[in-house]
Amino acid sequence: MKMKIGFIGTGVMGASMAKFLEGELYVFNRTKLKAQELIEDGAVWCENPREVAEQAEVIFTMLGYPDDVRQMYLGEDGLIEYGRQGQVLIDCTTSSPELASEIARAAEEKGIFVLDAPVSGGDVGAQNGTLSTMVGGAQEVFYRVEPLLQSFSNSVSYFGPAGSGQHTKMANQIAIASGMIGVAESLYYAKSAGLDVERVLETISKGAAGSWSLSNLAPRMLSGDFKPGFYTHHFLKDMKIVLGEAEKMGIQLPGLQLAYELYNDLSDEQKKNDGTQTIINRYI
Ligand SMILES: NC(=O)C1=CN([C@@H]2O[C@H](COP(=O)(O)OP(=O)(O)OC[C@H]3O[C@@H](n4cnc5c(N)ncnc54)[C@H](OP(=O)(O)O)[C@@H]3O)[C@@H](O)[C@H]2O)C=CC1
Numbered sequence: 001m002k003m004k005i006g007f008i009g010t011g012v013m014g015a016s017m018a019k020f021l022e023g024e025l026y027v028f029n030r031t032k033l034k035a036q037e038l039i040e041d042g043a044v045w046c047e048n049p050r051e052v053a054e055q056a057e058v059i060f061t062m063l064g065y066p067d068d069v070r071q072m073y074l075g076e077d078g079l080i081e082y083g084r085q086g087q088v089l090i091d092c093t094t095s096s097p098e099l100a101s102e103i104a105r106a107a108e109e110k111g112i113f114v115l116d117a118p119v120s121g122g123d124v125g126a127q128n129g130t131l132s133t134m135v136g137g138a139q140e141v142f143y144r145v146e147p148l149l150q151s152f153s154n155s156v157s158y159f160g161p162a163g164s165g166q167h168t169k170m171a172n173q174i175a176i177a178s179g180m181i182g183v184a185e186s187l188y189y190a191k192s193a194g195l196d197v198e199r200v201l202e203t204i205s206k207g208a209a210g211s212w213s214l215s216n217l218a219p220r221m222l223s224g225d226f227k228p229g230f231y232t233h234h235f236l237k238d239m240k241i242v243l244g245e246a247e248k249m250g251i252q253l254p255g256l257q258l259a260y261e262l263y264n265d266l267s268d269e270q271k272k273n274d275g276t277q278t279i280i281n282r283y284i
């Protein structure tokens with residue numbers, strides 16, 4: 001018998017990730033249109049999270065902000081309220097580690113299992129099923145659902161108790177943040193020096209400067225394609241979570257702080273609608 005799998009949050013990432021899950025799929029998203037392709041491929045549309053919770057054995061969420069996650073899990077009519085014993089809930093949203101622990105505690109009281117399983121690899125990784133997935137929560141639950149996580153990932157790693165997946169994703173975002181500033185400033189410098197920027201990009205991508213951001217986002221910067229793979233407002237959300245966590249740990253991250261300020265200086269329009277490659281507009 002096919003496993004009944006729920007997927008809530010079918011935006012840029014979720015709509016692609018859900019396609020790789022094998023089973024009977026139950027989907028819900030705030031804007032139904034964004035689940036249309038999945039529905040056409042056979043997924044069952046649910047009118048609310050309650051319907052998903054009543055049907056599915058395992059439920060994935062891929063939402064925007066920690067507040068969305070809080071509402072979805074802990075709010076009235078949320079997944080914990082309607083969930084049942086033995087059910088597994090997996091939050092792939094990039095969210096707060098502390099909230100992940102809070103949700104896991106609330107779920108435990110009802111015999112529901114929760115994992116935090118944020119992903120890296122961008123829109124391209126989601127489309128190709130090659131994400132890197134980082135997991136926190138009970139290890140035996142992780143083992144149970146690992147094959148599902150593998151279906152949209154090329155790497156799945158377990159890190160420890162609830163919140164550990166989110167902490168790992170924060171480490172990922174720290175590495176990406178300064179890298180994005182480096183990518184934009186590299187192109188700006190090459191252009192200012194009168195070089196053929198496309199060739200510079202092609203050449204340095206093959207050397208030690210090579211990175212996911214350089215290969216995937218620098219070409220979008222050069223072609224003026226600012227369509228979101230990764231929304232700038234989500235990147236700012238992530239950097240804010242990291243800065244909050246760093247403060248709690250009593251550590252300073254001046255590189256990340258600078259990246260946050262440079263991104264935060266972008267226009268409201270750019271923050272709301274553009275992908276993170278829009279940082280190039282600060283320079284060129
Ligand atoms: N894009 C990327 O490259 C990556 C993004 N991430 C992270 O993954 C998460 C999702 O990103 P992405 O897919 O790009 O963002 P999107 O905004 O495209 O997707 C989020 C989806 O969640 C839906 N949603 C939010 N709250 C609710 C709710 N209460 N009920 C139902 N649906 C809800 C939104 O609905 P609606 O359609 O109405 O807005 C939207 O479709 C973010 O936390 C992001 O930081 C992680 C790795 C890479």
Ligand SMILES: O=C(CO)[C@H](O)[C@H](O)COP(=O)(O)O
Binds near residue numbers: 120213
């Ligand atoms: O826009 C980006 C960086 O500025 C990346 O698309 C984004 O960070 C995707 O990487 P990840 O999947 O690791 O979050």
